[in-house]
Amino acid sequence: MPTRTRLPREEVVRRLRLLIARRQLLPGEKVGTERALAEAFGISRSDLRLALAQLESTNEIARKIGRNGGVVVSDGRLERGLNTLESIAHMAQRQGFALSCTLLRAAVTSANGADMRILRLPADRPTVYAVRRLRMLDGAPLSVETSRIPAYRFPGFLDCDLEAPFYDQFERRYCVRAKSVEETLDCAAAPPGLCSTLGIDDGSQVLRVRRVTYDDAGGPCERSMDLYAPERVRFTMHGSSARAKA
Structure with missing residues (x-):
């Protein structure tokens, strides 16, 4: 030895x-x-x-x-993968961070045009759940996430634990399994009302992720917009190339 x-x-x-x-x-x-x-x-x-x-x-x-x-x-930033179903909570745990979630707002509301189109809502069921949550990373604000979920597919969803991962609850309570996501990333001006929540100065830029989640059958089950404090996150994407078949 x-x-x-x-x-x-x-x-x-x-x-x-x-x-x-x-x-x-x-x-x-x-x-x-x-x-x-x-x-x-x-x-x-x-x-x-x-x-x-x-x-x-x-x-x-x-x-x-x-x-x-x-x-x-490390530089104290969470490495956040794109186009992955891995939850933010699991990413943080895997990287050694402490992540917490606080519910800011939850309500049943009328669907807007984007909801009707992206979530493919039936004309006679034009309502969604609007849920906003704050993520804290090691005690500092990481992101504000606003999800819009088709109400007709998830009756009584607001009675669930809204600070827990949504996809687990979709599957456990409604037998809807999230299968794939489409995400886009860009920069945007932080809405004035959210700057203090994210701990950033008024007029600051945030990193914005728009996400649509699909189930096994290809049906959309959630669309969301997540706003990240730029100094607390790094986005990564992994891919592989495949030879084209003749």
Whole structure:
């Protein structure tokens, strides 16, 4: 068994910062696993974790869980995938963030023209649930999400836990399984009434995601607009190429 030495926490922090700088690692890139880093420094994992906790407190690194987990470079931003059904709550947990959700408003309202068209509402059922929620990331405002859900497909939905993931409730209570999403990303001026909610200055720009969710049969079951504080999120997209068939 290799010999373990005791190093002051400040020295381990210094070595981790030096390792990141020498390798020119960018936010989201992996520094290593706890086991590999502890072995490389010749220290115990408990001593390593003290240093990692200090670097986490200053948003320099994050510890991801799961099969591809480990210590990654961080700048305090959530990496948010596009065109994925993975919930924001799961993304945050996987990346080592604490995420909370607060219901701001929920009501039954008349559908507008976009609702009728995008949600394919029958002419005799022109109502939607309008639900607005605030997401907090490690105690700081991350996003304001406004969802519009066809009322005729989800009777009594406002009686559900509206701070929990919607797709889980669609499937568990209504046997409607979210199968795919279409998302678009752009910049927009933050609505004046939401600037203070997001903790940003009046007139600031936000990152806006428009999303439509479809079920197994291809029917739309939700459309939403999510406004993100730009300094707290980074958007990612993964794809693969396929050879065209002759």
